[in-house]
Amino acid sequence: MIHLKRFNSLLQRSESKLVYVPMSMCHKAQFHNNNLKQPKPNQTLKKYLECNNHAKVLLLFRTLLRKKPSTFNSIDSFSCLFALKACINKKHSSIQGKQLHALIMKLGYESIIQLQTSLLKVYAEGGNLFDAHQVFEEIPTKNIICWTSLISAYVGNHQPNKGLELFRLMLMNKVEPDQVVVTVALSACADTGGLEMGEWIHDFVRRKHRMKTDLCLSNALINMYAKCGDIVNARKLFDSTRNKDVTTWTSMIVGHALHGQAHEALQLFSQMNTRRDMTKSSSSNFIVCPNDVTFIGVLMACSHAGLVEEGKRHFRSMTEEYGIEPREPHFGCMVDLLCRGGHLRDAYDFIMQMPTDSNAVIWRTLLGACSLHGDLELATEVRHKLLNLDPGYVGDSVAMSNIYAGRDMWNKKIIVRNQIKQSRTPGYSSIEAGKVVGQCITSNDNI
DNA sequence: GTAGGGTTAG
Structure with a gap:
């Protein structure tokens, strides 16, 4: 310097x-x-x-x-x-x-x-x-760009409530919102499940005729409605959006997948590809190609509907046909898919063969499935891996406790439960009351 | 010549 x-x-x-x-x-x-x-x-x-x-x-x-x-x-x-x-x-x-x-x-x-x-x-x-x-x-x-940057900083760092608080503060400071800041605010609504606030912003956009609406804003609205549980309105907006880009398609595919509507999600994926083939042959400049996030939506849809073989096929085609290298979320989806389908050993082998390091969350998915299917032998092996990766996570002990109970191994269950009692943390749920707030509940409800 | 935005497992 x-x-x-x-x-x-x-x-x-x-x-x-x-x-x-x-x-x-x-x-x-x-x-x-x-x-x-x-x-x-x-x-x-x-x-x-x-x-x-x-x-x-x-x-x-x-x-x-x-x-x-x-x-x-x-x-x-x-x-x-x-x-x-x-x-x-x-x-x-x-x-x-x-x-x-x-x-x-x-x-x-x-x-x-x-x-x-x-x-x-x-x-x-x-x-x-x-x-x-x-x-x-x-x-x-502070102009609108400064406000947008700050709100976006909080939303991008997993503090959407703080982002929305600043958005309200901006309005109180009489700074006129534009299409960029409302897009960020809608993303915060989606993250918090704040449907009421999201609807208010949508209404605001409709009332402000001077506000430019663009594809980013439309996508943010679709995503907000889908994440906040209003899949019908999300789909209405999707259908009325012209010149959809990859995010428009992906948001809707993920939305359907999250709502357990695998058929709709996979149908959209298929439509997206048909359209891609058509635009390719007509040498159009507006080619929409699925990206890695689209495949997360597709795998989620297969996983939630128990479509194991179809999920495996899409996972293979991702690299073979589309040249997209799978990342951690794709591996996570595959483990989830195999687990939900009851293919626990396949899931274990899949994790062991992953090119990236396995993490606690992926092993935890398998442990949960072992608990559901009462597979004590595999659960013990998985639990051992988890004790090395994340020893303090109470949920893993709860899963083991449930497996012991299912096998009438009451002594072992009591030992694990006593360990849980020493370290448990309360769970919480969220409600929307003007803004989304976390509401603590008693720790007994957790077990 | 310059600054802000949308989709991502469990």
Whole structure:
């Protein structure tokens, strides 16, 4: 990091013909030279970004920072913005965000609103909501984009209730919502099961004729209705949506799958592919191809309907026909499919052959199935795996306790139950009362 | 030349 005093002296060097723009003018702060030429490095940074080569962006930015004083001027607010964008979607984005934040302050760019919102996003991507919120608070004139970024930060970090709280606060601050912020708010409603709020937002969109509606908003509405239990309205909206994209189809397929409507989900998947084949032959620009998330919906549908062979076929076709590599959720769906179908040994073999490391949740799916089918031998083996992966999870003891009870092994059951009594935590359910709230219930209801 | 959004198992 370059020291501020040294940096200022660099700016004042006469031979470089730079002009230092004071902080008060930072809303249009840039460095200029006499020829008014754009600095070349920014074009390169932008090109790297367009190619999604984030590592190269950061490497070049670092090189520019470390260059000789006479060339240091090539860094301006746009360079910082490109560097920030390159930090988004990175594991350690919060740390890199902090470094860039410090640099932005040193360069006097902290009041440039585009940099502030990008910084907020970088912190949020790294899960650092404290600093993300702090950046938001320090923006003197918060526009709709700033609000959207903050709400999205909370929704994206599994705090949809806080996101909705901020959405309400935004409305109280008389900031006019647009189609982007309502899309985020609808996503929060879907996550919390907040149908009432979702319906209110839908009504608001219909009343605001000036608000642009686009496909993202339509998809968010379909998803909200499906997740909040109103599958009929979700389907109505889906049917009335023209030019559906992959998210439109996927949202509806997942919606049907979650409602146990496997036939409808698989029929939609089939329609989606028929349409793809038709558009392919007509060389249309609007080709909708299933993606990895679509297949999660398809596998869920098969799993919930007990369609084991069909699920296996789709799982195979995903790689063989569509070239999509399965990820953890796909393996999870397959284990669930085999378990629900009663193929417990197959599920065990499947987990053992998975190319990724198995996790506690996948083993727990199998343990639950062992409990349901009273398979003590396999359950004991699975329980052993779980004790290594996640020893403190009470639910696993409950499953074992139920298996012992089913086998009239009362002594063993009492031992496990006594262990549970020492460590149990209360369960809770949620109700919607203006907003969705968690309501604790007594721990006895858990067992 | 610059900032915000939708689909993901159990």
